[in-house]
Amino acid sequence: MQTLTRETTDIPRSVRGSGLEDIYDKVMAGDRLSFEDGMRLYVADLNAVGTLANLVRERKNGDNAYFVRNQHINYSNICNKFCKFCSFYALPRDANAYTLSPEQIQDRIRQHLHLHVQEVHMVAGINPRLPYSYYTDMLRAVKEVRPDIHVRAFTMVEIAHIVRIAKKPFDEVIAELRAAGLDSLPGGGAEIFSQRVHDELFRQKQNGDEWLDLVTRCHRNGLRSNATMLYGHIETTEEKVDHLVRLRAAQDETGGFMTYIPLCFHPERTELTHIPLATGQQNLREIAVGRLMLDNFDHVKAFWMMISIPIAQLALWYGADDIDGTIVDYEIVHADGGATPYRMTREGLIALIREASRTPIERDSDYRPRHGALIN
Ligand code: V47
Numbered sequence: 001m002q003t004l005t006r007e008t009t010d011i012p013r014s015v016r017g018s019g020l021e022d023i024y025d026k027v028m029a030g031d032r033l034s035f036e037d038g039m040r041l042y043v044a045d046l047n048a049v050g051t052l053a054n055l056v057r058e059r060k061n062g063d064n065a066y067f068v069r070n071q072h073i074n075y076s077n078i079c080n081k082f083c084k085f086c087s088f089y090a091l092p093r094d095a096n097a098y099t100l101s102p103e104q105i106q107d108r109i110r111q112h113l114h115l116h117v118q119e120v121h122m123v124a125g126i127n128p129r130l131p132y133s134y135y136t137d138m139l140r141a142v143k144e145v146r147p148d149i150h151v152r153a154f155t156m157v158e159i160a161h162i163v164r165i166a167k168k169p170f171d172e173v174i175a176e177l178r179a180a181g182l183d184s185l186p187g188g189g190a191e192i193f194s195q196r197v198h199d200e201l202f203r204q205k206q207n208g209d210e211w212l213d214l215v216t217r218c219h220r221n222g223l224r225s226n227a228t229m230l231y232g233h234i235e236t237t238e239e240k241v242d243h244l245v246r247l248r249a250a251q252d253e254t255g256g257f258m259t260y261i262p263l264c265f266h267p268e269r270t271e272l273t274h275i276p277l278a279t280g281q282q283n284l285r286e287i288a289v290g291r292l293m294l295d296n297f298d299h300v301k302a303f304w305m306m307i308s309i310p311i312a313q314l315a316l317w318y319g320a321d322d323i324d325g326t327i328v329d330y331e332i333v334h335a336d337g338g339a340t341p342y343r344m345t346r347e348g349l350i351a352l353i354r355e356a357s358r359t360p361i362e363r364d365s366d367y368r369p370r371h372g373a374l375i376n
Contacts, residue, residue, distance in 0.1 A: 014045075014047045014050075014051045015051055015052065018044055018045045018048035020041075023037055027055055037292075038241035038244060039237060039238070041285075041289045042289060043237075046281055049292070050288045050319070053319030056295070057291055057321055060298060062359075064321060064359050065322070065353040065356070065358035065360055065361065066323070067326075067349045067360065068118055068325040068364070069116055069117050069119070069325055069362065070120065070325035070328070071108070071112055071117045071327075073120060073121070073122045074088070076124040076127045076130070077089055077090045077124070078127040081202065081204045081205045083204075084202065085201055085265055086270060087268060087270045090125075092127075099130065102138050103141070105138055109145045110145055117328070118364055118365065119152055120152070121152045121153070122138070122142075122151065122152070126161050131165065132162065136176060136180040139153070139181035143181040151183045151184075154177075155189030156190070160210070160214060162177070171221055174218060184224045184365060185215070185223055187227045187228035188228055189228075190208070190211050190247075192239055193207075193239075193243045193246050194235065194239040194242065196239070197239060201234065201272075208246070212246060212250050218256070219254035219255070223256070224256050225258070227259075229247075229260075229290070231262055231264065231265060231278065232277070232278035233265045245293065247294060248293060248297075251294070252296060257297055258297075258299060259301050260299070261324075263303065264286070264306045265278065280310075280311045283307040283315070287315045291318075291319025292319070299322050299367065300319050300320045300321060301323070302322070302323055304324060304327075304344070309352055313352055313355065313356040316358045317356070326343055327343055328343045
């Protein structure tokens, strides 16, 4: 009887000789990758890792590349957390400090009423002067102007703050936010779960344990969310793999995460300007490793605003099945040496997905194709 060797199996050419043949076997069998596998994915040949990630991506989402027509409103840049990686925050006395009133938020929504914006993404700094009623008023104000819009708002840092100032039980606050119009939660604030990085870069803010505890409590209260990981600063490979393994365990518990979004750190105007911006190779690797480790997440997003359009297009072959959206008015990071435009049109997103040889699908916030949105 002939013994099967690696040469006689259908192992893809780009994986052969990469040292990842055993991981290929696991991927084909649908087996979970270990922490050690994750560590190896960070040093192996990128094309081999990308090929494996693409197998998972196509198994889960076929050829589809999703996008959404969305709008971002960063309602205040005032923050009392002073994270070293953040270029967005301001002190109340700073000339550029701002807080949008519910009426100003309505004006922003009205500006785009002529477009089929499906989702509004609202996050901000922690502005201690805002009362609890500001948050519920803001949600109601959005729904008053655009009742059918999906409101994805508040990172776990904001949720913790809102619960604190509400002085009410957690479940009650979540129920009130939902009644006021909150539909789901974004993935921000997770940063890196490592306590070492927390103490070094964002010590005033909640740590990884607190983020995970809150997000799982939100899931249990019926709110779904995304999850992020901020990479490309002072984190180690072990800390990134640990982050992914802990996200995966939380997802096993609740099933409440929809999409994983690796966020590329932008050093411009932060306290960490000495750190070089991650390269295209690093961005692609984060997408691919995330896709392979997070076997229980349906979607991986390439946030074009942070990694550039060309890399986002390539990412659709390295594990990503979602390219985010039109992103009108994102203010946290939108500078990429002028190379990344501030917003995209629906047609622009469709064209870039088609150019990348994927099938563009305009989705709603739950990944349902929008009516008439199957574009090919
Ligand atoms: O948590 C802050 C990050 C996040 C910088 O859920 C920075 O679909 C890079 O989470 N360089 C907020 N990143 C944004 C966010 C997000 C974005 C897009 C889509 C979704 C989603 C979520 O932005 C923060 C932090 O990790 N951030 N400063 C910076 N200098």
